[in-house]
Amino acid sequence: MSTLELFSLPFMQRALIAAVFVGLAAPVVGTYLVQRRLALMGDGLGHVAVTGVALGLLTGTSPTWTAVVVAVLGAVLIEVIRERGHTNGDVALALLFYGGLAGGVLLTGLGGQSASRLQTFLFGSITTISVADVVTTMVLAAVVVILGVGLSPQLFAVAQDQEFARVAGLNVRAYNLLVAVMAAVSVTVAMRTVGLLLVSALMVVPVATSQQLTRSFRTTLVAAMALGTVASLGGLVISALVPAGTSVSPGPTIVLLALAGFVATWPVGVWLRHREQLRAPFPVDPDAPDGAVAPLCPEVVPGPADHRHDEEHVDHDHGPDCGHVAVPHGDHVDYVHDGHRHAPHGRHYDEH
Amino acid sequence: MPVTPTSPAAPTPAPEPGADHTVGPGLEAVVRLVDGAVAIAGRPVLRGIDLTVSRGDFVALMGANGSGKSTLVRALTGLRPLTTGSLELFGHRLEHFDEWRRVGFVPQRTGAASGVPASVWEVVASGRLTRRRLLRPLGRADRRAVADALEVVGLADRARDGVSQLSGGQQQRVLIARALAGEPELFFLDEPTAGVDLPNQHALAASLARLKERGATVVLVAHELGPLAPLVDRAVVMRDGRVVYDGTPLADHEVHQPWLGEAHSHHHATHRDRARHDHAPHVASPLGTHPEEHHR
Structure with a gap:
């Protein structure tokens, strides 16, 4: 047939x-x-x-x-x-x-x-x-x-x-x-x-899968419905297409297919969440003078000790494509570099 | 964002501690609680509370942990039934009150994130439900109100982000925006500053200052006022389920002065657990009724 x-x-x-x-x-x-x-x-x-x-x-x-x-x-x-x-x-x-x-x-x-x-x-x-x-x-x-x-x-x-x-x-x-x-x-x-x-499984696994990749409720709902339909249809078709002689029941096939979807998206979700965490903006000190987001560079004002120029171990210009994680910090961007937070300031970098 | 310095309240003479706060002529009473009492699982928690809040007031309910300030705010929103006394909101008795669109409630922060991702915009938009009819899509006015609410709390640029990605203080601001989206006249906030870092406390104070400028009536529960102090017109201090002070704002350290406790009899020593202040003993049983679950 x-x-x-x-x-x-x-x-x-x-x-x-x-x-x-x-x-x-x-x-x-x-x-x-x-x-x-x-x-x-x-x-x-x-x-x-x-x-x-x-x-x-x-x-x-x-x-x-x-x-x-x-x-x-x-x-x-x-x-x-x-x-x-x-x-x-x-x-x-x-x-x-x-x-x-x-x-x-x-x-x-x-x-x-x-x-x-x-x-x-x-x-x-x-x-x-x-x-x-x-x-x-x-x-x-x-x-x-x-x-x-x-x-x-x-x-x-x-x-x-x-x-x-x-x-x-x-x-x-x-x-x-x-x-x-x-x-x-x-x-x-x-x-x-x-x-x-x-x-x-058919109620929960598609939701667990879709929320690995979504940030809003509406997309989670719609994606879960789509995933549920794909798993349900896909499981049925797979169980129908297996060669004669082997017996594959549709129910477990549907559930395992839904679970396979979760296993495939889970590492992506872990990676996305980790990346979001890294790029969350650094907090801004509201009591800083003149609304500055960090102590002013000592080149301008002699500042506290935790604030230093840092030119030595930067061998390239930080920028959107430099490969370092860029984190918003108030009105500028800090680049995370070997555990330091480098903020471009004129022709050098400040430690923030 | 700097806090807008607002002048203190109308220069009313400072009432004596424990004195009744009477509403002046011409001022509409938005909340009027007369001789209110609340019992949890049959044990009296709040007793003999008279509280009138007039339009435009910015009231801070203060007091130690377990003094009943959160219970009072929950009673005022109808979440916790009164055992005696009468409560009127906007001149209507609570039993007949159905204009919930005029009330905005900001619960403690625990409710911001749930099991499924939700964007900041979606959570704030749920505040429009007081004004939406069933099965109708969001209208232009709804979208404008949501955008405006996000702008007031300074989170307009985070609208598409997931709520769980935000810090605790930002989540608190989302909850304020949610209440704000319904364009209410009266706000109840339960411990908005608890566990919120200083930058976010300042942002929160700035948002509340905007509400105050717009003429909103605010009742907030606070253990300590911090950056909110300049906004408060009137402090109501609770101790052990009673109001022990009602009058001009107090500094944080004054709230915990021993003289504030003199308005009621001394039986603290009988409380075994002052810190937790259990209102009802816990009896665990699978099918038993939770003493906290008796509201409305």
Whole structure:
């Protein structure tokens, strides 16, 4: 079967559509979770949703919808605990997570379902997704994206600084609940793609990758959505294109591809942050005479001892391309040179 | 930037320590707290506080750590509910007050950076939320207000930088710009100078001087005034949850004079931990309620 034939098969097209929507929606919620330092919340909701899936299997209703209901209930409960809870509320969350996972496995056993049925939800089975599930995925993912992007000024402010948001008249509790519910919905939406146990990766890893290179919230959000879509589609395509005989499941491939993106950008992020740190301006002493940013050169005024001419070991002119780190210092630039700060002054350099 | 020297407040006669600060005729009371008390987890923290701030005042709430000055500012913004007493903002009781666009709050600096990068411009623009409607993009007036706020705090050239790249003092100025972007009439600042280096304290004082020139009403919490001292019209000194002085500005060293404590009974010795001044005992339990989380 040629590649073209493979991608014209209906199940593959359904899988591709689901992958795009999930890859777009999951990082939207993930960005707000990471901003509030709740990166593992998606993971916890995934565990809680296992009980929902098992309930669906037990009662013969659609596991997707029972998972949505149980995950939303779990998200509201987590939010209530978080809001009223003590600083070690993470223990309470852990209790909830393990309860969800154990409950799910127990219920599946009670219902006489085989472990392999549950496993399709735990680790994803995007290629077996039905038309109804694709429609559900598209609708729910679109709602998450529209709310997450449309309300981004409010959600950003609440996640950034709750007290300020409250004094600004925003209903902080409502927005927190909204993020929790959106997280629950995207967990269940992504469940068919990467599985409940790996869902958090698709929410968090693209955000972690994009924030290596970005400085603003908006670019982080947009880049994370793009990275999520690339990883989701790319993982699916890779798993489809492996030669016959080997079995590569799409869920783990998607997650590993997202992680590979992080591994590739992380050193760049480290380098960028180091460079920014080196080039941060030196502080200016406000009590300096005549608004001078540093003691005046002794050629003009006899100055303090920490200020010297320094001509000997400079064998070139400092400038934009001299290779030394240039750091703004008040109204001029200091060049960092062997642990010294050289400021050009006339035809020589001052030590600043 | 040099601090603009501003003349001290209207030459009112210096009231006696502990005396009530009454509002003169014709001056609108922007904040009026009568017999206010705050309890945290059932334990009284602030008691019997009367505070009236009139339009254009520049008030410094001073006092030692744990004296209740931050709690008072949080009560005035509605973050901390009053157990007794009544609070009016702009002549409306707090329960019915919904004109939050007239109030600008600058919390302690911890909130400036978060888990995801945010640019200085974005943080300041979030201050416009008091005036924006849902799902509407930023208008021209919003952009102008954000640019103006950045210019006042002297960070216009850092607008595109990430907040986490700035020094602590610069982050504090970003938070002031955020409050300023909403164009409020009344500012509450919680310890704006705490942990801020001297150059940034001067920049902060210059920003606040600009606000004062524009006729803003400012209530700020300060352990020590430093470069802000010339701006302050009126000092309110707290000690152990009560107001012990309300009147003309005091020098930093005067605030900590022992005579300021004479307005209340002496029971310091019963406090085991003066430095931390725990308002409520901590009882750790996974599902327990945090005593600090009872506000609004």
